Amino acid sequence: MPDRANHVRPESVAPGRITRHRPPEHSLFSGIYGLVLASALVAALDATGEKADPGQDALWVLLTALASSAAHGYAHVIARRASGDGAATTSRVRLVLAEWPLVAAVLPTVAILLAAVAGWWAEATAVDVALLFNTVALFGWGAAAARNAGYGWLSSCRAGGMDMLIGLMIIIANSLIK
Template identity: 60%
Template sequence: MSDSPGVPAPPPGRRAEPLQRLLFGGVYGTVLASGLAAALDHNNGQPDPGYDAVWVLVTALASAAAHGYAHAIAHRTAGEATVTASTARSVLTEWPLVAAALPTVAALLGAYAGWWGENGAINVALTINTVALFGWGLWAARVAGRRWPAACRAGGVDVLLGLFIIGANVLSK
């Protein structure tokens, strides 16, 4: 229902879309940043956490742009002459993916500033990201109308993604 008389309410699917993009971008960006952080390996050279932070951010930006562009192209109709504005809007709506990568970037920049070593930054980022994954799963389930126990289970499943990345990191090194 709309608050204004005579103005129809937006369809339920369109109203939920921004929240769905936020939740999708949050989970996807968190997993992406975790995977990138876990992949950092400097066995052949000196660690450079500033360089690594820039590349995590650039990869998140490129992933967001690619996803937004692909989404725009997938929804393009044959009759549209130009999709420049809608494509730009679609790319800009992927900001949650980039925002979710910022804790990892911040941890690496902390290592660059000398607050801790790069391995410590990676451990901090993976821990924060795993906790964030629980939060994303919990929030998504609550938004979907699930009760607290089911929402906690959903958060727990998301935590498994983080633990998988941590386990793969440990096993690969």
Template identity: 70%
Template sequence: MSDHAQHSQPEGTAPRGSLAPHLAERLLFRGIYGLVLASAMVAALDVPGEEADPGQDALWVLLTALVSGAAHGYAHVIAQRAAGEASAAPGRLRAVLAEWPLPAAVLPTVLLLLGAVAEWWTEDTAVEVALLFNTVGLFGAGVLAARTAGLGRLSSFRAGAVDMLIGLLVIAADALIE
């Protein structure tokens, strides 16, 4: 019996999982975007042969996530306006603030870079651990998204593995570029 057939749900019922489907979708979308953004930023900022500045790199990762989140939220506002859905100013602000999972997802990377500022480890170590952490985070987010959608364990692990490939591609690109 297929994995999907085992978990069919009556119409009108929410899929299994710990979060309401719509909320889970928003949180996971923004969180996954933040993990990929953090990985790409930390890999790009770690330039071989240049003097390491983990404090500046941490600031750039955080600032980029904040600006990306605000831009994404505001893009929703513009799209709603273009579709003729008038939105009051509080609704616009809520759309921008709803992007909080994106900057929140970069915080582990920022903290790892700040650990290099405190000289607990080198920036190279911080970058490697951040890339690994974010890749594992992508796997976990993929599994959580699939489970929230009502998929079984095997399908959920396959979904997580596919999401994890994004992180592995960033790691491979970083290794090839260096």
């Protein structure tokens, strides 16, 4: 049995069902990048021996994601300019704004930290929850990307597991450093 599903259909054959929305490759890239960034930041900002300030940590995670998003989008603009592409200014702005999935991916981490500000849990617990959430989300994004590429469930779960390893490495590094 082939591991990769055959999604190619002759033009004369109508689809049997409505196709689901498939996020473009760039959105998947930015989302996964945002999750890894959020995990690394929340682990680094949770310093042992410092007074806990989850509100400030949430702000740093959000501002760093916005700065990373803008820098990544602007790098695309510079690359286009260097290649001699005479794209209009609006398309350059769209390149920067297309990095929104990176910022969206850090919002759960920001919300988890803000829950610590509200007193729902301690900052250390919020960090643990954010790291666990992001690791599970990495599995989900990786598996979804593989499924969207046409891979079967087993291969998709393996791909998600490989993405999940990034989150697990951050969790392990966080525990070893502290």
